[in-house]
Amino acid sequence: MIGTDTISRVIGQDVYDESGEKIGSAAEVYLDDETGQPEWVTVRTGLFGTKESFVPIRNADLTNDGVRVPVSKARVKDAPKIDTDGHLSPQEEQELYRYYGMGAGTDTAMTTETTTTTGMATGTTSDFDARGAVGHDTSGPTTDNAMTRSEERLSVGTRSEEVGRARLRKYVVTENVTETVPVSREEVRVEREPITDANIGNAMDGPAISEEEHEVVLHAETPVVAKEAVPVERVRLDKETVTEQATVTEGLRKEEIEVDGALETDRTIETDRDRRI
Numbered sequence: 001m002i003g004t005d006t007i008s009r010v011i012g013q014d015v016y017d018e019s020g021e022k023i024g025s026a027a028e029v030y031l032d033d034e035t036g037q038p039e040w041v042t043v044r045t046g047l048f049g050t051k052e053s054f055v056p057i058r059n060a061d062l063t064n065d066g067v068r069v070p071v072s073k074a075r076v077k078d079a080p081k082i083d084t085d086g087h088l089s090p091q092e093e094q095e096l097y098r099y100y101g102m103g104a105g106t107d108t109a110m111t112t113e114t115t116t117t118t119g120m121a122t123g124t125t126s127d128f129d130a131r132g133a134v135g136h137d138t139s140g141p142t143t144d145n146a147m148t149r150s151e152e153r154l155s156v157g158t159r160s161e162e163v164g165r166a167r168l169r170k171y172v173v174t175e176n177v178t179e180t181v182p183v184s185r186e187e188v189r190v191e192r193e194p195i196t197d198a199n200i201g202n203a204m205d206g207p208a209i210s211e212e213e214h215e216v217v218l219h220a221e222t223p224v225v226a227k228e229a230v231p232v233e234r235v236r237l238d239k240e241t242v243t244e245q246a247t248v249t250e251g252l253r254k255e256e257i258e259v260d261g262a263l264e265t266d267r268t269i270e271t272d273r274d275r276r277i
Contacts, residue, residue, distance in 0.1 A: 002038050002062050004031070014066035015043045015055065017073040026067055027052055028084055040096065041067070042084050043076060051260070053079040054088075054096050071100060151254030168237055185220030 007029050015023045024045040032039045041057040053076050060069045082092050195203050
């Protein structure tokens with residue numbers, strides 16, 4: 001049940017029908033003159049919320065998602081068109097009771113308790129804070145005759161975030177290197193020379209007939225390999241900034257205003273601020 005202590009929580013909330021389908025948003029709550037209890041709520045419907053319909057709130061429930069009323073969305077759509085002028089006459093009230101198939105309430109007129117979408121109270125049967133509502137987009141006795149149209153603007157910036165890391169890592173590999181180096185060796189070569197006056201003395205030295213050995217030592221070079229580690233270069237990691245163009249696509253919402261029941265005349269009023277360059 002919704003009482004006078006929860007009216008401020010109703011205004012501006014989404015209104016759902018008995019099956020959970022959204023109808024619109026709550027605009028004004030009407031109180032019974034005799035009991036002072038909420039009896040009706042006007043719900044903004046239509047593409048831009050420009051239409052308001054009276055919906056019974058006597059047996060409605062206030063949930064975390066909004067207000068759930070015991071009627072269908074189709075029923076609300078075809079409800080009698082009654083001006084939301086801050087007061088319901090007995091005839092208008094009875095017409096609503098008959099349409100919704102409700103038992104008639106007290107045979108008194110209805111007065112509106114709230115007229116803004118922010119829950120600010122403006123009636124005299126409640127002790128809520130009676131702050132003004134001029135400038136809001138709700139039609140009523142405390143609002144002006146202008147409607148504010150808003151739209152979203154796209155603001156694109158950048159932020160720095162980590163996308164990866166690079167590191168230097170040193171490891172050892174082995175590869176075969178082939179080089180050619182000259183090597184020398186000694187070989188035996190037999191030389192014979194005839195007996196001459198110059199060598200006859202050496203030839204006759206020793207016994208005439210004997211056994212004898214003469215030994216010659218042979219030498220040969222072999223490759224010798226030695227390795228040493230020497231520095232060849234310095235390697236480091238450095239960073240550079242590369243700038244490129246990125247395309248951002250985002251859907252922006254904006255409000256449009258339509259006119260019901262009158263010829264639309266679009267007139268732009270130029271202000272001093274608009275003329276400044």
